[in-house]
Amino acid sequence: MSSESILVVDGAEDRNRSLDGSVVDVAVGLLVAPNGDLLLTTRPPGKVYAGHWEFPGGKLEAGETVEEALRRELQEEIGITIGPALLWREQVVDYPHALVRLHFCKVFEWAGDLHMKEGQRFSWEKLPVQCGPVLAGTRPVLEWLAQEQKLQGIAGRRF
Numbered sequence: 001m002s003s004e005s006i007l008v009v010d011g012a013e014d015r016n017r018s019l020d021g022s023v024v025d026v027a028v029g030l031l032v033a034p035n036g037d038l039l040l041t042t043r044p045p046g047k048v049y050a051g052h053w054e055f056p057g058g059k060l061e062a063g064e065t066v067e068e069a070l071r072r073e074l075q076e077e078i079g080i081t082i083g084p085a086l087l088w089r090e091q092v093v094d095y096p097h098a099l100v101r102l103h104f105c106k107v108f109e110w111a112g113d114l115h116m117k118e119g120q121r122f123s124w125e126k127l128p129v130q131c132g133p134v135l136a137g138t139r140p141v142l143e144w145l146a147q148e149q150k151l152q153g154i155a156g157r158r159f
């Protein structure tokens with residue numbers, strides 16, 4: 001029995017899928033600009049939930065680490081080469097189309113200019129983000145980021 005919490009999306013309550021074997025791992029990049037803004041992109045036309053806002057990333061291929069997959073996906077999708085990817089949080093999401101484990105990584109350094117290669121839109125956002133609709137599996141991490149920012153604000157005032 002896994003202790004991971006599962007976010008169930010779009011009427012999946014009765015699916016009761018097992019976490020053994022069928023989970024698709026996804027590397028997701030939280031690109032943080034020097035001023036703290038975060039990069040969000042829309043899901044490209046033709047993909048499930050097209051037009052919904054998310055953080056850029058994609059599925060791991062066989063044999064890849066999360067960092068390798070994220071570096072490849074961001075080169076393929078938005079034309080940049082990332083520096084270190086720092087694993088921050090994980091979330092399992094049960095969608096009607098798939099059961100995914102999202103590996104959210106913070107990225108502070110990258111090379112190259114943004115180039116949306118799959119017809120996505122992009123936006124540098126402050127919290128709370130103004131773009132929408134935001135993909136259901138992306139909402140929890142926005143909450144965690146907001147909590148972190150709040151705590152940093154409190155610590156900053158105190159010290």
Ligand SMILES: Nc1nc2c([nH]c(=O)n2[C@H]2C[C@H](O)[C@@H](COP(=O)(O)OP(=O)(O)OP(=O)(O)O)O2)c(=O)[nH]1
Pocket residue numbers: 026027028047054055056057058059060093095098100102135136137138
């Ligand atoms: N990239 C990304 N995917 C997310 C986020 N939140 C979330 O629930 N997901 C889900 C949506 C999809 O089910 C899955 C990512 O799969 P995908 O189809 O976009 O990945 P991919 O680019 O490798 O796709 P493909 O090559 O198979 O077409 O993760 C997020 O913030 N970013």
